[in-house]
Amino acid sequence: MSASASSPRPSPYTNAVLIRRLFGLAWRYRADCLKVLGLQLFLLLLGLSGLSFTGLGIDYIRYVLAQREVIGPVIPFPVGPLGLSLPPSWPPLQVVGLVAGAILSFALLRAVLNFSYTIAVNRLVQERLVVDLRGEIYEKLQRLSFRFFDANTTGSIISRVTGDVQAVRMFVDQVLIQVVIMGISLTIYIAYMARLSVSLTLACLATTPVLWVMSVIFSRHIQPRYAANRQLEEGLIHHFVESIEGAQVTKAFGREPEDRAAFDAKNDAMLRQQQGIFWRVSLFSPAVGFLTRVNIMVLLGYGGWLVIQGQLALGAGLVVFAGLLEQYSGQVNQVATLVNTIQQSLVGARRVFEILDAPIEVAAKPDATAHPRLRGEVRFDNIGFAYDGIDPVLRDIDLHVPAGRCIAILGATGAGKSVLMSLIPRFFDPTQGRLLLDGIDARDLRLDDLRRNIGIVFQESFLFSHTVAANIAFGHPDATREQVERAARIAAAHDFIMALPEGYDTVLGESGKTLSGGQRQRLALARAILLEPPILLLDDPTAAIDSETEHEIFTALDNAISGRTTFLVAHRVSTLRRADEIIVMENGRIVQRGTHDALVRQPGPYLKVARLQLIDAGEWSASPETGGAA
Numbered sequence: 001m002s003a004s005a006s007s008p009r010p011s012p013y014t015n016a017v018l019i020r021r022l023f024g025l026a027w028r029y030r031a032d033c034l035k036v037l038g039l040q041l042f043l044l045l046l047g048l049s050g051l052s053f054t055g056l057g058i059d060y061i062r063y064v065l066a067q068r069e070v071i072g073p074v075i076p077f078p079v080g081p082l083g084l085s086l087p088p089s090w091p092p093l094q095v096v097g098l099v100a101g102a103i104l105s106f107a108l109l110r111a112v113l114n115f116s117y118t119i120a121v122n123r124l125v126q127e128r129l130v131v132d133l134r135g136e137i138y139e140k141l142q143r144l145s146f147r148f149f150d151a152n153t154t155g156s157i158i159s160r161v162t163g164d165v166q167a168v169r170m171f172v173d174q175v176l177i178q179v180v181i182m183g184i185s186l187t188i189y190i191a192y193m194a195r196l197s198v199s200l201t202l203a204c205l206a207t208t209p210v211l212w213v214m215s216v217i218f219s220r221h222i223q224p225r226y227a228a229n230r231q232l233e234e235g236l237i238h239h240f241v242e243s244i245e246g247a248q249v250t251k252a253f254g255r256e257p258e259d260r261a262a263f264d265a266k267n268d269a270m271l272r273q274q275q276g277i278f279w280r281v282s283l284f285s286p287a288v289g290f291l292t293r294v295n296i297m298v299l300l301g302y303g304g305w306l307v308i309q310g311q312l313a314l315g316a317g318l319v320v321f322a323g324l325l326e327q328y329s330g331q332v333n334q335v336a337t338l339v340n341t342i343q344q345s346l347v348g349a350r351r352v353f354e355i356l357d358a359p360i361e362v363a364a365k366p367d368a369t370a371h372p373r374l375r376g377e378v379r380f381d382n383i384g385f386a387y388d389g390i391d392p393v394l395r396d397i398d399l400h401v402p403a404g405r406c407i408a409i410l411g412a413t414g415a416g417k418s419v420l421m422s423l424i425p426r427f428f429d430p431t432q433g434r435l436l437l438d439g440i441d442a443r444d445l446r447l448d449d450l451r452r453n454i455g456i457v458f459q460e461s462f463l464f465s466h467t468v469a470a471n472i473a474f475g476h477p478d479a480t481r482e483q484v485e486r487a488a489r490i491a492a493a494h495d496f497i498m499a500l501p502e503g504y505d506t507v508l509g510e511s512g513k514t515l516s517g518g519q520r521q522r523l524a525l526a527r528a529i530l531l532e533p534p535i536l537l538l539d540d541p542t543a544a545i546d547s548e549t550e551h552e553i554f555t556a557l558d559n560a561i562s563g564r565t566t567f568l569v570a571h572r573v574s575t576l577r578r579a580d581e582i583i584v585m586e587n588g589r590i591v592q593r594g595t596h597d598a599l600v601r602q603p604g605p606y607l608k609v610a611r612l613q614l615i616d617a618g619e620w621s622a623s624p625e626t627g628g629a630a
């Protein structure tokens with residue numbers, strides 16, 4: 001569900017706003033649009049020329065027959081458009097051949113131009129507009145905060161980047177260009193028909209207002225259905241994504257039949273909804289087609305009478321008029337498709353603009369100062385944070401960490417440890433108080449500078465489907481193989497990497513799924529270490545690692561950590577005691593802080609945790625009050 005869709009305020013995306021924005025988008029490609037339009041105009045002129053020559057040919061044949069007194073009295077020598085005259089001295093067969101040759105040449109030229117037109121349109125929309133728009137959305141998605149991704153499902157985002165972008169491009173090639181072409185060609189057809197006979201033109205086009213009324217009614221009915229359709233498709237993609245990601249859980253619990261039934265229900269709902277659209281479109285198109293056929297009926301009745309009365313020529317008059325009316329009707333028949341496409345593209349455009357316009361909550365100030373290298377001093381100054389702006393998950397956090405200190409964080413699940421750490425790289429901004437780095441408000445630092453100074457290992461690490469070496473060097477692509485290996489050794493990853501089929505050049509499966517959880521974490525550690533950042537955030541990085549390997553990693557990490565400001569979420573006392581200071585969190589507050597030795601001497605949550613673990617390890621020798629921990 002999109003952020004704006006859930007908002008009680010009316011959507012800012014009215015049809016007028018969307019159309020204006022789409023025009024703005026097309027304006028960026030005006031040179032290509034003009035080229036496409038020019039080609040279409042030329043095609044139109046060629047079509048008209050072919051038609052005029054057909055009329056001229058018929059009138060010439062009629063003239064020859066009249067001269068030979070095969071039909072009625074002698075009629076004047078026919079004159080073509082723009083006063084063009086056929087050579088009167090030529091034998092009739094040659095003249096007819098000349099006319100046929102001209103018509104053939106026009107048709108050939110039209111075929112070549114049609115080909116160029118198709119290429120030009122494809123280049124405009126598929127090679128430029130769609131590629132640019134997808135790139136813009138991708139770029140925007142990278143800058144959007146985590147709050148956006150919490151509010152929008154993966155399915156919704158995927159369907160916007162794929163289907164909705166195509167709907168936007170349809171506005172350019174199938175609506176905008178078509179409307180201009182339609183406008184120009186209908187004007188030319190009407191003007192040409194009116195030049196032949198004003199009364200016949202008025203009679204034949206009498207059904208046009210009915211058509212416009214029908215189009216407006218159709219638009220009003222179909223647009224909400226397309227919007228609902230996109231929502232249903234979004235739900236379907238969301239189901240797909242979740243069922244692929246959660247395949248293991250579904251199988252483990254034997255829930256495949258229920259999963260299949262849930263999918264079928266969504267699939268059916270979408271089918272029924274699409275059928276609703278299909279029926280409406282299927283009814284509208286033939287209704288438009290029928291109206292345009294009525295015109296032909298009028299033409300034959302009234303136009304035929306005008307010819308018989310001698311008020312209209314047969315070839316250059318009635319035949320050309322019939323050809324023009326046919327072309328006119330063909331264009332008007334497109335109205336059904338056009339109205340349908342407009343509604344689809346408006347729905348798609350709204351969904352694309354919702355992403356492009358989504359506020360970037362975490363952004364650097366325009367006058368943010370450059371600080372390529374921080375020392376690493378971190379101060380939480382009376383910080384509070386609430387995801388929803390109402391219920392705080394962090395309260396009154398005051399914490400000063402001088403550069404180079406290691407702070408371990410202990411707390412029950414949901415205590416706020418990860419949120420606290422996520423404020424340092426500004427994944428979120430505090431809703432109260434300030435975060436200072438080297439004494440500077442984090443909001444005054446350039447965002448990329450800030451993040452390049454921080455190495456992070458999350459609870460669960462994401463790896464890309466590149467080589468092991470490329471994953472370790474992700475934040476420092478120019479690193480040498482020696483640097484990569486050194487980081488891997490510190491993270492206790494070198495030995496298992498060397499056991500992989502291609503060592504450091506082994507390409508990992510999707511999201512690193514071919515590795516165990518502990519192996520993935522060690523690669524993520526190596527990735528963070530390689531950056532040599534002044535600030536390291538380690539969010540329970542060894543949760544998936546056995547205690548022996550954890551010990552191995554932390555012995556090696558001691559080197560990497562020393563001299564860096566480190567925030568380390570851990571649950572094992574053996575790890576916590578390595579820190580310069582330990583903070584204990586409960587319900588979003590810091591409830592205890594101090595060194596391991598100090599904390600085991602005072603009653604409180606740390607003592608409880610430490611006592612249990614140290615007793616288990618056989619290291620607890622006396623009462624805590626006397627500092628009995630080993």
Ligand SMILES: Nc1ncnc2c1ncn2[C@@H]1O[C@H](COP(=O)(O)OP(=O)(O)OP(=O)(O)O)[C@@H](O)[C@H]1O
Nearest residue numbers: 150387393411412413414415416417418419420459
């Ligand atoms: N994206 C989110 N939207 C809303 N609330 C969230 C979100 N992420 C976490 N929370 C809530 O914030 C609180 C703190 O979560 P946090 O992840 O910091 O806990 P934690 O101490 O790191 O726990 P754990 O040890 O289980 O990782 C929890 O109550 C959690 O439900």
